[in-house]
Amino acid sequence: MSDQSKSQKTLDKETYQQPDNSGHFGQFGGRYVAETLTSALQELEATYRELWRDSTFQADFDRDLAHFVGRPSPLYHAERLSEKLGGAQIYLKREDLNHTGAHKINHAVGQALLAKHMGKTRIIAETGAGQHGVATATVAARLGLECVVYMGAKDVERQALNVYRMKLLGATVIPVTSGSQTLKDAINEALRDWVARPEETFYILGTVCGPHPYPEMVRDFQSIIGREAKQQCQEMTGKLPDALVACVGGGSNAMGLFYEFIDDQDVKIYGVEAGGLGIESGEHAARMAGDRKGVFQGQRSFLMCDDDGQITESYSVSAGLDYPGVGPEHSYLREIGRAEYVYATDDEALAAFRNLTRMEGIMPALESSHALAYVEKLAPTLEKDQVIVVNLSGRGDKDIHTVAAIDGLALDGKSGLQG
Amino acid sequence: MMRIKQRFDQLRSASRKALVPYITAGDPAGNTVEMMHELVRNGADVIELGFPFSDPVADGPVIAKAHLRALSHGVTLNDVFSMVSLFRENDNETPVVLMGYLNPVEIMGYEVFAEKASKAGVDGVLVVDLPPEFADDFVAQIKPKGIDMINLITPTTSDERIKTICSVASGFIYYVSLKGVTGSAKLDISGVQQRVTHIKQFTDMPVGVGFGIRDGESAAAISQAADAVIVGTALVSELAKFDQEGEACMQRVGSRVSEMRNAMDNR
Numbered sequence A: 001m002s003d004q005s006k007s008q009k010t011l012d013k014e015t016y017q018q019p020d021n022s023g024h025f026g027q028f029g030g031r032y033v034a035e036t037l038t039s040a041l042q043e044l045e046a047t048y049r050e051l052w053r054d055s056t057f058q059a060d061f062d063r064d065l066a067h068f069v070g071r072p073s074p075l076y077h078a079e080r081l082s083e084k085l086g087g088a089q090i091y092l093k094r095e096d097l098n099h100t101g102a103h104k105i106n107h108a109v110g111q112a113l114l115a116k117h118m119g120k121t122r123i124i125a126e127t128g129a130g131q132h133g134v135a136t137a138t139v140a141a142r143l144g145l146e147c148v149v150y151m152g153a154k155d156v157e158r159q160a161l162n163v164y165r166m167k168l169l170g171a172t173v174i175p176v177t178s179g180s181q182t183l184k185d186a187i188n189e190a191l192r193d194w195v196a197r198p199e200e201t202f203y204i205l206g207t208v209c210g211p212h213p214y215p216e217m218v219r220d221f222q223s224i225i226g227r228e229a230k231q232q233c234q235e236m237t238g239k240l241p242d243a244l245v246a247c248v249g250g251g252s253n254a255m256g257l258f259y260e261f262i263d264d265q266d267v268k269i270y271g272v273e274a275g276g277l278g279i280e281s282g283e284h285a286a287r288m289a290g291d292r293k294g295v296f297q298g299q300r301s302f303l304m305c306d307d308d309g310q311i312t313e314s315y316s317v318s319a320g321l322d323y324p325g326v327g328p329e330h331s332y333l334r335e336i337g338r339a340e341y342v343y344a345t346d347d348e349a350l351a352a353f354r355n356l357t358r359m360e361g362i363m364p365a366l367e368s369s370h371a372l373a374y375v376e377k378l379a380p381t382l383e384k385d386q387v388i389v390v391n392l393s394g395r396g397d398k399d400i401h402t403v404a405a406i407d408g409l410a411l412d413g414k415s416g417l418q419g
Numbered sequence B: 001m002m003r004i005k006q007r008f009d010q011l012r013s014a015s016r017k018a019l020v021p022y023i024t025a026g027d028p029a030g031n032t033v034e035m036m037h038e039l040v041r042n043g044a045d046v047i048e049l050g051f052p053f054s055d056p057v058a059d060g061p062v063i064a065k066a067h068l069r070a071l072s073h074g075v076t077l078n079d080v081f082s083m084v085s086l087f088r089e090n091d092n093e094t095p096v097v098l099m100g101y102l103n104p105v106e107i108m109g110y111e112v113f114a115e116k117a118s119k120a121g122v123d124g125v126l127v128v129d130l131p132p133e134f135a136d137d138f139v140a141q142i143k144p145k146g147i148d149m150i151n152l153i154t155p156t157t158s159d160e161r162i163k164t165i166c167s168v169a170s171g172f173i174y175y176v177s178l179k180g181v182t183g184s185a186k187l188d189i190s191g192v193q194q195r196v197t198h199i200k201q202f203t204d205m206p207v208g209v210g211f212g213i214r215d216g217e218s219a220a221a222i223s224q225a226a227d228a229v230i231v232g233t234a235l236v237s238e239l240a241k242f243d244q245e246g247e248a249c250m251q252r253v254g255s256r257v258s259e260m261r262n263a264m265d266n267r
């Protein structure tokens, strides 16, 4: 890769400059936390500001991305899928090929470098699907740091494989039994832990949510996805893509892809939320499909809550998209009309999962399958010489039990497949 | 009506310290107003009334569970205002401070919130996750209604922020004496004393100390350093037993409060 495409490039962005000094993206974002957390966040922000502009830090980060994560990840032309859909050419940004199998490792490596620099001895994280927990446990193992991962008790059950992976890596997984026992409650517990032991603890947050500086910092660490994709797309097709598509849980893989293209007004941007059982059913995680804005877990953004402001439980077949809040920068991109947010239902995502697996020999994560489901709708409306880049944020191994269960099969190792 | 100021003025001239118990509105169900009167009968000077939120991230397990119990009883912000109104029918002196999280207030709208709070007879509001630098719009709604903005200061708050906080806050300052969430570990009395003295360089407002006060002894010790002793977890953990013990646990809350009152007055 040329030097230009390396991490420094973000500093040179010309027109789009977000967030502001208070961490707001327009009206969204900010740092809405109790005073008990403020000094820890200020310390983190100051360190991040200093290091992100530091060439030694940048070199360390680039080296880890290259040699530990395995970057650059390929941009793959999915020819059979493109042909079948009969429209635009579809290119997959292969974040599934990263070490640990998803984009999460990019920001875990970046935050771990910060933790090391700050002399922290203890890493904590939250996780939903387990991908971010695995990525965090991985970087903690590599640095020899204590690692505690909070995970909703329901997710511990749903994601047994990843729980065991984290344990093998030496992490302590703490099942969270408060509230809805899912990702949002795991974040609450991680924040409580951090407040209690701020001196020795670094909280590696798993997405572009939470109080400032997390949304900005995690985006910057993920922005390598878009920088690579831009260069690769130009090399392979001679032009910029016509459209970008990524799934949006908290929104880190999507911001990672989108950020580099925000000033390229001709590139259409689509974020795909989890439509679950359908918006009318109420069982979904399509925060942007409603018009509720509020303050939750440190940030102002679109969210899911009732008329009394109580956060409501989201639902998706994919644990990584099952979250009632969304990163503030996505809310901002929606508000200024730069990105469009759509959704795919469980059924659409599962169909896209099967299609990609059969057509291209690539088994996507159920999260990424939501992005693919929208691509199946979008591609046929475009010309054959147009290009869609879709972020394949992770691989599907972790979801095989879920898909098997939907197929009415139990995979328990003892008796093999029981239909 | 500035009940908070009046109350602290009275206490100061009587050389007494304020006792400020916290309970969550709607926990147990249906007994909140009665409980508030019971707190006053046992020596409470100010009542802190939590309005429940689904994700009370600054609170420890005891108070977090109280929020969820209250929500399971269907308690809304409007219900909380009704409780305060009902309390005011028999008590027009004891200041009531609402304490909770921002999202329910945002969804109601700052203006409507201020209007309803004022009508109900609320005297102060502590919005845990609304820091002073983002509080202007909210303060602009509650101040004209005579409602105080209560803010937190912690062991790690910088002097610069203490200044900002004191410029936004009114009524009293709430010093959180421990790192961590509500209900954690033990407290260090002489450290608290030093910190309160330090804060007082920046403001004439009374300084209350909360988090970690459990019994008469700790209340009396803290009352030497602070103008007000704020106690939550120790009381709420009694109320958590309502399902098993019914009214008995509420009486015990009363006697815990009166134990603290006596210890503070006789130190």
Ligand SMILES: Cc1ncc(COP(=O)(O)O)c(C=O)c1O
Residues within 6 Å of the ligand: A102, A103, A128, A129, A130, A131, A132, A206, A207, A208, A247, A248, A249, A250, A251, A252, A253, A254, A319, A320, A321, A365, A367, A368, A393, A394, A395
């Ligand atoms: C593979 C994969 N994609 C996407 C997500 C959603 O997160 P985000 O929206 O932050 O990219 C997750 C979260 O666990 C994930 O594991």
